[in-house]
Amino acid sequence: MASTIIGAGITIEGEISTDEDVVVAGTVRGKLTAKEAVTIEHGATVEADVQGGSLVVGGSLTGNVTASERVDLQSGSRVIGNVKAARVTIADGAQFKGNVDMDV
Amino acid sequence: MASNVTVIGKSTRVRGRVHGPGDIEVQGLVDGEVSVTGDVTLALHGMVGAGIKGRKLVIRGAVKGDLVADEAILLEDGARVVGDLRAPRVAIGVGALVRGYVETGEEGSSSARARTQTAARAAPVAATHAPERPHTPARAPAPAQAKVAAPPARAQASGATNSGPRRPPPPVVPVLKGAKGQIAKKKER
Numbered sequence: 001m002a003s004t005i006i007g008a009g010i011t012i013e014g015e016i017s018t019d020e021d022v023v024v025a026g027t028v029r030g031k032l033t034a035k036e037a038v039t040i041e042h043g044a045t046v047e048a049d050v051q052g053g054s055l056v057v058g059g060s061l062t063g064n065v066t067a068s069e070r071v072d073l074q075s076g077s078r079v080i081g082n083v084k085a086a087r088v089t090i091a092d093g094a095q096f097k098g099n100v101d102m103d104v
Numbered sequence: 105m106a107s108n109v110t111v112i113g114k115s116t117r118v119r120g121r122v123h124g125p126g127d128i129e130v131q132g133l134v135d136g137e138v139s140v141t142g143d144v145t146l147a148l149h150g151m152v153g154a155g156i157k158g159r160k161l162v163i164r165g166a167v168k169g170d171l172v173a174d175e176a177i178l179l180e181d182g183a184r185v186v187g188d189l190r191a192p193r194v195a196i197g198v199g200a201l202v203r204g205y206v207e208t209g210e211e212g213s214s215s216a217r218a219r220t221q222t223a224a225r226a227a228p229v230a231a232t233h234a235p236e237r238p239h240t241p242a243r244a245p246a247p248a249q250a251k252v253a254a255p256p257a258r259a260q261a262s263g264a265t266n267s268g269p270r271r272p273p274p275p276v277v278p279v280l281k282g283a284k285g286q287i288a289k290k291k292e293r
Contacts, residue, residue: 002111002113002114002131003111003113004111004112004113004116004132005109005110005111006110007108007109007110007124007126007127007128008108008126009108009124009125009126010108010110010122010123010124010125010126010128010140011121011122011123011124012118012120012121012122013120013121013123014118014119014120014121014135014136015117015118015119015120016116016117016118016119016120017116017117017119018113018115018116018117018132019115019116020113020114020115020116022116026110026124027124030120
């Protein structure tokens with residue numbers, strides 16, 4: 001399935017909505033809504049509320065996160081915001097500040 | 105892995121600006137300005153709702169905004185552009201649709217403006233049979249590496265001041281005019 005790739009250095013200021021996978025290596029400011037997997041690569045900066053099927057964060061994310069499946073914060077990531085998902089993993093080395101809501 | 109290749113996928117809608125270094129390919133919808141330092145490719149079903157700025161623009165989709173390039177603008181079959189085109193080189197391929205002002209040559213240089221200025225008296229006649237038809241949808245019959253520049257002699261004699269960004273193009277066919285300003289009639293005697 002095709003995926004949307006936001007390359008390193010590219011800045012998108014606004015709202016992004018998509019039905020496919022998203023890989024963010026650049027900067028997104030605003031809102032990101034996806035139906036499938038969202039990957040925020042190491043070095044990326046996302047200052048937005050993110051909604052997706054699943055979310056893997058390796059870079060910097062400031063904003064609330066809602067995922068229908070799972071959220072994985074990798075080592076080296078930096079997340080400030082609330083996370084709401086059925087499954088959440090926070091790897092050793094990830095920096096995180098916010099609420100975690102696992103639909104309990 | 106190619107760095108700095110941005111792809112806006114087919115089902116992606118971006119409502120906002122996209123800018124930065126690198127190349128970008130738009131297959132979906134960008135409702136905002138695209139301004140990059142690299143190449144911009146707009147796929148067949150892609151749409152951009154505002155201007156596009158880049159080094160080289162290859163357009164196969166719909167654009168409602170001005171296209172400004174540092175190197176070249178290539179409109180291919182399927183391109184639908186409502187807006188101005190400004191680049192050193194412009195190519196409008198078979199099947200491309202354009203409605204707007206086209207200016208080739210160095211962007212913003214004074215020599216380009218002098219070349220595209222036309223004599224004021226030729227302007228009203230040019231409007232009636234404008235060969236490049238910039239203000240109506242143009243279907244280019246052949247790929248045109250458009251050097252819209254008028255013959256230098258005509259431009260040098262031009263006393264017309266720059267009346268704004270939208271000017272009728274210089275007529276390709278010289279117009280024969282009599283002393284009263286009317287089309288000269290051939291006298292057979």
